[in-house]
Amino acid sequence: MAQNSMISIILPVYNAQEYIEKCLDSLLTQTYKNIEVLCVDDCSADGSLKIIKDIAQKDKRIKVLSTETNSGPATARNIGLDNAQGEFIMFCDNDDKYSQNMCAVMIEAMKKNNADLVACKANIENKYLDEELANYINCNPTGTFNLEGHLKHIINVLLWNKIYKKSFIDEYNIRFPDGVSAEDDAFIIQYLSVIQKYCGLKDCLYNHLFRTTSYTNTIGRAKSDEKKFDKIKIIKNMYDFLIKNNIFKREEEHFQNRVRAELRYMFLYAKSNDDKKEIIRLYNNFVKNAEYLDYKKYNYHYFYKRMYKRLNPVLLFSLIKKCCWF
Numbered sequence: 001m002a003q004n005s006m007i008s009i010i011l012p013v014y015n016a017q018e019y020i021e022k023c024l025d026s027l028l029t030q031t032y033k034n035i036e037v038l039c040v041d042d043c044s045a046d047g048s049l050k051i052i053k054d055i056a057q058k059d060k061r062i063k064v065l066s067t068e069t070n071s072g073p074a075t076a077r078n079i080g081l082d083n084a085q086g087e088f089i090m091f092c093d094n095d096d097k098y099s100q101n102m103c104a105v106m107i108e109a110m111k112k113n114n115a116d117l118v119a120c121k122a123n124i125e126n127k128y129l130d131e132e133l134a135n136y137i138n139c140n141p142t143g144t145f146n147l148e149g150h151l152k153h154i155i156n157v158l159l160w161n162k163i164y165k166k167s168f169i170d171e172y173n174i175r176f177p178d179g180v181s182a183e184d185d186a187f188i189i190q191y192l193s194v195i196q197k198y199c200g201l202k203d204c205l206y207n208h209l210f211r212t213t214s215y216t217n218t219i220g221r222a223k224s225d226e227k228k229f230d231k232i233k234i235i236k237n238m239y240d241f242l243i244k245n246n247i248f249k250r251e252e253e254h255f256q257n258r259v260r261a262e263l264r265y266m267f268l269y270a271k272s273n274d275d276k277k278e279i280i281r282l283y284n285n286f287v288k289n290a291e292y293l294d295y296k297k298y299n300y301h302y303f304y305k306r307m308y309k310r311l312n313p314v315l316l317f318s319l320i321k322k323c324c325w326f
Contacts, residue, residue, distance in 0.1 A: 004034070005034065005086070005087045005088060005107060005111075006034050006035065006036060006085060006086035006087055006088070007032065007034065007035045007036075007086050007087075007088045007089070007090055007103055007107060007163070008035070008036050008038060008080070008084035008085060008086030008088070008089050008090070008166070009027055009035055009036070009037045009038065009090045009091070009092055009103075010038050010040070010077055010080030010081065010084065010089065010090070010091050010092070011023070011024075011027075011037055011038065011039050011040065011080070011091075011092050011093075011094060012040050012042060012073045012076035012077055012080070012093075012094065013039055013040060013041045013042065013044060013048050013049075013052065013076070013094045014041070014042040014043075014044050014048070014070070014073075014076075014094070015044050015045055015046045015048060016044070016046075016048050016094035016095055017044075017046045017047040017048045017051060018095075019094060019095035019209070020048050020051050020052065020094055020095075021051055021055070022097060023092065023093075023094055023095065023096060023097055024037065024039075024052070024055050024062070026097035026098045026099075026100070026207075027092065027098055028055075028059050028061065028062075029100060030098065030100060030101070030102065030103045030104070031100055031101050031103070031104045032101075032103035032104040032107060035061055035086070035103060036061050036062075036063060036084070036085060036086060037061055037062045037063065038063045038065060038079075038080040038083055038084060039052045039056075039062060039063065039064050039065065040065045040066065040067065040076035040077070040079045040080050041064070041065070041066045041067070041076075042066075042067045042070055042071060042072065042073070042075070042076045043066070043067060043069060043070040048094075049064075049066070052064055063083065065079050065080065065083060067079065071178070072178070072179075073176075073183070074176035074177060074178050074179075074180075074183040075176075075178055077091070077176050077183075077187075078175050078176050078178075081169060081175065084166060086166060087165070087166055087167075088107060088110065088163055088164065088165060088166060089163070089164040089165075089166050089169060090103070090106070090160075090162070090163050090164070091159040091160045091162075092160055093160055093208070093209075095209045096160065096206065096207055096208050096209055097206075097207040098205065098206060098207070099123075099204070099205045099206070099207065101205070102120070102205035102206065105120070105201065105203055105205060106118050106120065106163040106201075106205065107163060109199050109201055110163055110165075110199070113144045113197070113199045114197060115144060115197045115198060115199035116165055116168065116195035116196055116197050116198070117155075117162060117163070117164060117165075117191065117192070117195055117197075117198050117199070118162065118163045118198075118199045118200075118201065119140040119155065119156075119161050119162045119198070119199075119200050119201065120161050120162075120200075120201040120203050120204070120205040120206060121138045121140075121161070121201065121202060121203060121204040121205070121206075122137055122138060122160075122161050122204060122205075122206040122207070122208045123204045123206070123207045123208065124137060124138075124208050124210055125207060125208065125209045125210070126209065126210035133210075136156055137156070137158060137161075137208065139154075139156055140154075140155055140156055140161070140200045141154060141155070141200045142200040142201065142202050143199075143200055144197070144198070144199045144200075145197075145198060146196055146197055146198075147192065147195060147196055147197065147198050149253045149254070150253065150257055151198070152192045152193070152254045152257075153254060153257035153258065153261065155188075155192060155198065155200075157182075157184055157185040157188045157189065158184065158188075159184045159187065159188065160206055160208070161205075161206045162188075164191060165195075168191060168194055168195060169191070171194075172190065172194050172241075172245060174187060174190045174191055174194075175187070177233070177237050180227070180230040180233045180234065180237075181227035181230045182227075182230060182231065182234055185231075185234050185262075186234050186237045186238070189234070189237075189238050189241075189258060190237075190238070190241050192254070193238070193241065193242060193245075193247060193251050193254060194245070194247070228266070228269070228270070228271075228275065229266070229278065229279065229282055231262040231263075231265055231266050232262075232266075232279070232282045232283055232286060234262055235258065235259055235262050235283070235286065236286055236290075238255060238258055239255065239286075239290055239293070242255060243291075243292060248292060259298070263279070263283065263300075266279045267279065280300045283300050284299055284300050287299055287300075
């Protein structure tokens with residue numbers, strides 16, 4: 001196909017000197033040549049920045065950008081978005097690799113199917129990876145369809161196995177929220193809220209090295225003690241986005257499905273009964289202060305009755321009874 005549309009690949013980098021050269025090589029040797037690679041160094045303390053700059057001297061498709069202070073992948077990716085010149089956006093983690101034809105296959109599927117989002121499967125390089133997580137990584141449905149109702153919810157919230165249209169990102173100012181884990185969730189949830197057509201491929205085009213210590217390992221960061229309640233912020237981020245763009249009514253089913261998923265996730269990884277009570281308190285506090293939400297419809301008790309009867313109902317009911325709102 002004609003090499004006429006640029007793809008901007010955003011690559012946040014932090015202390016990745018062991019992996020970054022192979023990662024960049026997989027991007028620069030793509031069969032689809034009209035790309036730019038925005039390497040955003042987040043104040044690496046190793047030799048990552050020097051490696052990037054050396055390679056950039058040889059291939060002008062690399063743009064080297066930097067954060068002012070070590071700020072995390074959300075800030076790095078937002079800097080990439082602010083500087084991207086391509087019609088399409090893709091992401092890569094600094095320890096992963098693209099298959100050689102990934103860009104070509106993804107953009108061809110985007111244009112052929114007139115899709116707003118295309119997702120592929122991934123090869124996972126970690127034999128110790130949890131089977132449930134591995135299944136989630138490749139759970140995206142295959143085929144092309146219009147995104148209506150619950151269909152938006154069944155697409156996973158991984159960044160790197162997808163291609164996006166920059167026009168939607170710019171029109172709705174879609175960005176990664178700073179200071180929370182699972183910022184990937186927020187970005188993709190916003191994007192899914194404003195698009196109509198999806199295409200899922202069977203091809204395994206992305207090569208993901210799963211490391212629990214990875215800089216961009218959202219799952220690992222989301223389970224850490226200091227981030228264990230951040231999913232409440234993701235719910236609020238989605239609500240604020242829908243209200244700001246006057247699309248809450250249209251996207252309410254999508255919002256309800258997301259709320260259920262985020263609450264279920266937090267309870268799944270809650271380490272104590274106190275944590276579970278805090279999840280309920282934080283969520284109900286959000287609903288009470290959300291101007292356009294009906295508290296009787298959205299309070300935690302409602303979701304308990306509708307969604308959690310199969311998830312240790314005796315414990316959850318006892319927790320609810322301890323909450324001052326009930």
